[in-house]
Amino acid sequence: MSMTKAITGARIFDGTSWHEDAALVFKGSRIEAIRPMAELPEGIDRIDAEGGLIVPGFIDLQVNGGGGVLLNEEQTVAGLRQICAAHAKFGTTALLPTLITDTYEITSRTVEAGKQAKTEGVPGFLGLHLEGPHLSVARKGAHDPNLIRPMEEKDIELMLSCRDVFDAMMITIAPENVTAEQAARLAQAGFMVSLGHTDTTYEVAKTYAEAGVRTVTHLFNAMSPLGHREPGVVGAALDIGSLHVGIIADGIHVHPAAMGVALRAKNGPGRIFIVTDAMSTIGTDMKSFTLNGREILRRDGRLTLADGTLAGADIDMISSVRFAHAALGLPIEEALRMASAYPAEAAYLADRKGALKPGFDADFVLLTAELGMKSTWIGGVKVHQE
Known part of the structure; x- marks a missing residue:
């Protein structure tokens, strides 16, 4: 299985802007990119968020x-x-x-x-x-x-x-x-x-x-x-x-x-x-x-x-x-x-935490549209699932 993964099926807030019809791509513990769905490579490991929001941890x-x-x-x-x-x-x-x-x-x-x-x-x-x-x-x-x-x-x-x-x-x-x-x-x-x-x-x-x-x-x-x-x-x-x-x-x-x-x-x-x-x-x-x-x-x-x-x-x-x-x-x-x-x-951590940017730690939260919890990810690993 590829180490590179993509969370799909949710609106993504990168800390500044919202991304629609896009995926959060990460490899290991770091974010690679937020890519339009049409640009996701073949064979990438996709994880369907099934709606809701992806926001910085x-x-x-x-x-x-x-x-x-x-x-x-x-x-x-x-x-x-x-x-x-x-x-x-x-x-x-x-x-x-x-x-x-x-x-x-x-x-x-x-x-x-x-x-x-x-x-x-x-x-x-x-x-x-x-x-x-x-x-x-x-x-x-x-x-x-x-x-x-x-x-x-x-x-x-x-x-x-x-x-x-x-x-x-x-x-x-x-x-x-x-x-x-x-x-x-x-x-x-x-x-x-x-x-x-x-x-x-x-x-x-x-x-x-x-x-x-x-x-x-x-x-x-x-x-x-x-x-x-x-x-x-x-x-x-x-x-x-x-x-x-x-x-x-x-x-x-x-x-x-x-x-x-x-x-x-x-x-x-x-x-x-x-x-x-x-x-x-x-x-x-x-x-x-x-x-x-x-x-x-x-x-x-x-x-x-x-x-x-x-x-x-x-x-x-x-x-x-x-x-x-x-x-x-x-x-x-x-x-x-x-x-x-x-x-x-x-905390002097703005170069790697607090936003979903390339090179940042893959720390993010999946929420429902009503701000309910769905799952929590730290360093690219899901640590909590509702």
Whole structure:
């Protein structure tokens, strides 16, 4: 059988334009082309999509868990594999499993598990997102304040040990516990350094952006708000063009009106991209779970501590895309880009992910015309079928 395959029988969105009466052609793990059906060579292995849509695979840069696994509770390759597999069922073809503020020992174990997962080629695993522990207690959210602390040299060395291992790595920090020099050092090593869980000012945020901070973690949540005299981190995220900005599109963490205002206000070239901030509940019927010894409750689409504090999100990526399209009135093309092209740009991966172009990774999703899931493909391999 030929290694070259063609997916036929569906409309194809390449990240920019739609293709009708065409096929997505890929060989091994890479895309070769989108070809008109009339130009497909004889003998090519054809796979009939039987209608629907072919779109770029989704990229999630903030995923705390899935499939019953929370990274903070299970720092193993098996745990990382389960998280990636759980989200593949909802169209995510690349992700950063995310460790919420924890001890140095737990962080070290997570990094070692991540390195092993990369060695083993876990499908969809890009690298890690360390969300803490170097945050602001004033904007801790559901993070354990007893574990929040300043960044030390050992923390930097641990992160630098990942430099040539992962495809991408993200570190959420607050200026309250990380110096601009430390942030610059990590940024210069190629990491996405992200402002989040911080009560800092616009001017300080701007200084950190100039030092190399690239992203902002879950816009509006756990950060100084936009004020008319002090724009805060929200103002910096929208005003500073170099910053790429994650947002949780569940209608709970951010009101749709606020999301719409942010999308219209954002200066480029940095874009607003979707993150799920998903927890272990995704793909399960769990009613509760534990984080740092505290029970998190699942009710009516919300995950909260006993006092009502939001603790991550209970949403997957295809649901987030549907929300952005339906609740915000975004064209489906833009909603799809927020889940694929824009996170790829933020993660320095726009040369091979986030679109269906020749030479790009063969990461794509087959959807119904109504945006229902049909199948997920990572590196040219079907990893999920409805």
